[in-house]
Amino acid sequence: MNHLLAKRALLVTGKGGVGKTTVSAALARSFARQGKRVLVAEMAKDGDESSALAEALGVDRLTEMPRAFEPNLSAMLLTPQVGHQQFLRDVLPMKLLADAAMRSSAIRRFLSAAPTFPEMGVLYRLLDLVRAKRRDGAFEHEVIVVDLPATGHALALAQIPASLLRVIPTGPIADAVREGLAFLRDESRTGAVVVTLPETLPVSEALELVRGIHENEIPLASVVVNRVPFDPFTPEERDAVHRMLDDRPPTLGERTVERIDRARVALARLAREVTVPITVLHDVWLEGPRLAEEVASLMQVEGAT
Numbered sequence: 351m352n353h354l355l356a357k358r359a360l361l362v363t364g365k366g367g368v369g370k371t372t373v374s375a376a377l378a379r380s381f382a383r384q385g386k387r388v389l390v391a392e393m394a395k396d397g398d399e400s401s402a403l404a405e406a407l408g409v410d411r412l413t414e415m416p417r418a419f420e421p422n423l424s425a426m427l428l429t430p431q432v433g434h435q436q437f438l439r440d441v442l443p444m445k446l447l448a449d450a451a452m453r454s455s456a457i458r459r460f461l462s463a464a465p466t467f468p469e470m471g472v473l474y475r476l477l478d479l480v481r482a483k484r485r486d487g488a489f490e491h492e493v494i495v496v497d498l499p500a501t502g503h504a505l506a507l508a509q510i511p512a513s514l515l516r517v518i519p520t521g522p523i524a525d526a527v528r529e530g531l532a533f534l535r536d537e538s539r540t541g542a543v544v545v546t547l548p549e550t551l552p553v554s555e556a557l558e559l560v561r562g563i564h565e566n567e568i569p570l571a572s573v574v575v576n577r578v579p580f581d582p583f584t585p586e587e588r589d590a591v592h593r594m595l596d597d598r599p600p601t602l603g604e605r606t607v608e609r610i611d612r613a614r615v616a617l618a619r620l621a622r623e624v625t626v627p628i629t630v631l632h633d634v635w636l637e638g639p640r641l642a643e644e645v646a647s648l649m650q651v652e653g654a655t
């Protein structure tokens with residue numbers, strides 16, 4: 351996964367439950383261990399309390415401000431609200447005015463209900479984090495890993511600009527949107543990481559997501575195939591097992607063999623259809639922080655080969 355280290359923002363995306371949060375936490379741990387200052391951010395709705403990322407990292411809770419909880423490793427919740435506030439502060443002449451505007455429930459309702467404004471807030475906040483510098487001039491967060499919610503949220507981020515620019519083609523919002531779009535499309539700074547399971551339908555959906563990502567001109571950095579079952583067979587052994595199973599009534603372990611076969615087919619299909627590096631992660635019998643920890647060390651081995 352080391353080719354990902356050069357990016358400023360990694361957008362981890364994929365269908366529900368495929369392992370986005372686990373992969374985000376593991377990527378962040380693995381980068382931090384390699385000496386990068388990493389921020390891992392879980393995209394959340396305003397007012398979200400529970401955080402799967404906090405659990406995967408083994409911390410009690412995340413806040414809307416980045417918090418370092420290990421050397422090189424910070425985490426946060428990425429919500430629209432802080433982005434909106436930041437934006438208002440940047441465009442309105444006084445901080446006082448911006449804060450007053452954010453206190454207005456009518457404005458808050460508008461910002462969270464109008465289509466694309468929540469994404470706009472998230473994008474604005476992300477840009478702010480990308481730009482943040484330390485006193486010595488170095489970037490505060492060298493790499494930002496964004497754990498996106500299920501569905502094509504990477505696409506929703508990229509689709510803001512077109513729809514918003516139609517309505518508001520000039521002024522500070524339009525400028526911010528253009529800058530956000532330029533960042534999302536910049537291959538040297540941004541990369542999407544698509545996570546999938548090694549099964550037929552999830553792989554079809556992942557390939558569809560990959561196409562959407564291309565259409566929106568977001569650079570695809572990597573595909574991660576998560577929970578690949580361990581395959582103990584050589585090709586000869588596999589043939590022998592299949593011959594044996596063919597002549598028998600349903601046999602214990604047959605489903606596992608089928609699952610291993612489907613995973614091989616799914617991996618081959620992905621390898622044919624995508625041009626970016628594919629990372630394979632195995633099923634791990636752990637949960638929570640120990641799972642992310644184990645996946646992080648698996649990634650390092652993958653990266654080394």
Ligand SMILES: Nc1ncnc2c1ncn2[C@@H]1O[C@H](COP(=O)(O)OP(=O)(O)OP(=O)(O)O)[C@@H](O)[C@H]1O
Binds near residue numbers: 500633641
């Ligand atoms: N490699 C793995 N081995 C074993 N279990 C895993 C692995 N990856 C993920 N899991 C488990 O699968 C479940 C879903 O993982 P995770 O929360 O990372 O997915 P997600 O894509 O973030 O889900 P959501 O769409 O709900 O945000 C979790 O219970 C997690 O512990």
Ligand SMILES: [Mg+2]
Binds near residue numbers: 370371372
């Ligand atoms: Mg998740």
